[in-house]
Amino acid sequence: MAADPIVICLQNLTDYNQFERLCHDLMALQGYTKIEPLGGSQDKGRDAVHSDSSTQQATVFAYSVREDWRVKLREDAKRIKKHGHPCHTLVFLCTSEFTSTERDEAVAEVKRDFGWDLELYGVERFRTLLVGPHVRLISQHPQIFTPTLVRPIVSPDAPRTVLIVDHHADDSPFAVWLGRKLTILGYDVWCRGVSPTGGAPWADQVENLLGTTAFRLLAIISPSGAADSDLTFRRGLAAATTILLPILASEVQKSALDSKTQGSEFVDFTKGWAAGLVSLTKNLEKFSCPKEVGALPNSFFESLSPPDILGSEPEIICSNRFRITAVPGWVRRLVTDKEVSLEDFKEFRTKWACRRVDPNRFLSFSAPPADLQEKYVFRPVPGVSWENMSEIDGIPVRSVVPELIRKSVEVHYSRLGLKYCENRHLLYYSEGLFQSDRLPVTKLDGSKTAIGCVGQRKYWTPKLSTNYKYFLAPVFSVHRVGESYMLIVRPRVRLTDEGGVPLVGRMVNSRRKHLCKNWWNDDWLHRILGVVQFGAVNGVISIGSDDAERLTIDATPEMWSVTPSINDEALNRNEEDREEALAYLTEEDEELEEGSETADTVTVQ
16 A cells, blocks of 8 residues: 555654644534643643533544554543543543544543543545645645655646656665765755655656656666656657756666667766755756745755765665564354453453454454353354455454454453553563563574563652563564464553553653663664564464464565765774764754664664
């Protein structure tokens, strides 16, 4: 499924004040015309309120950009109740994705524990409203919805400012690198891999921009690009309006190119990417390519990226993706006469990987364990082969299968000794699971080490220093890549006081920063490897009692050998200039730093 730019902007926003304003505006358009914004650090759980004099109904609004939205929802609800604020309906807006089951659980929980109705807005509900009845809000909040990402429909007489980086899939690494470099320099860049199209066909987007706002088509020329008929067609369109600028990424026989491309002036990157970038920027400056006012000058850019930063030796890039090599082809369908409430269903979380269709119907790859079978007396009904189905019991297969895979992994790790934290909704390593609470790890080069998965730290403050405990908490998700499924592993940390009570609010952010600020790529990589290796035997995570229901996952992460590599010596020589440059670009903002708690892709030296 193509990336949606609205979703990307919402899930990666860093300006919480602007997010609050967006939520206020959206709620006003949703019918809360008398909404009164509050917000701030002392809002006592309320970001806004609304009173309806005709019905005497009080509505309280709470907003969140945290991933643990269930925890934040409960924190805000407790604060609202503690301070005695009038509330009949709690409207909670967040940038997270959640399933229908999670939504129903949250609504039931708020009604049961607080007596209020809950109206829940997640990222998909945001997207539906913003591309539909309230689309004008997008242009009113450019701090959130980057104009180059969420590009409005433009008129033919709009100014030409856009540099389109058009390329074959084989040239994606180079094209993405080039697009990002030009963006840093202040150019308005449209590049697949840098500027998601929100599901619209890339060719349609490019052809539209060529006739409207494109300043140059930077056509990547390589053997693959030269042979691609679609790219050739678009180069012809650009040449007809004199905005074609071919980028020679690798040696190509001139006779392999179409006549219009042959007659154009090339920018040569075959002698080195850094030298090619200098030539390209000089060409763009020569023809006065529009550039963002106040953008970094080339000399400043070069302080971040010295000319010899790229080396000729390959290096290994390691991801946090693990290939799922076998998925059970059969989904069991089970029913029970004894209803399973949402509260009772929590018991299943660490015991049985299943999808609750309704209080009496369940889907799973495996039979329920003996204790659940005895308690609820599940009866099998005809199962289905999911590979030839679009949905099962009204639920899309694309949702059911990844969920069952993820839950199977979570149950597997629960049986190995990980505990579940109801407060933070995390699986975590408990004390005493390993000798000295150190998780053994076999590095990619075969050497062995161990990393602390449970520990205690002292957090210093001028008034009072306190101790806190940390617990490594892996988060699993499943993505479909082509015809295969991938397990994504993200290491998190669960933080508690000395007595084991989970920390909340700002204490979580400050202690997490204190703990993780010196964890670099290799630290995150070792934790990812340790987690996966702990669940594997002979390099494979195997879940299931027989071949028909066995789920297997390769414990070796996906890796790529890439060239060029990063020249660390060049970076070290330029360290002082880089420090000054980076200080200009990044301010000391604790909230931003907290967002960098995980590393999805790391470089192996």
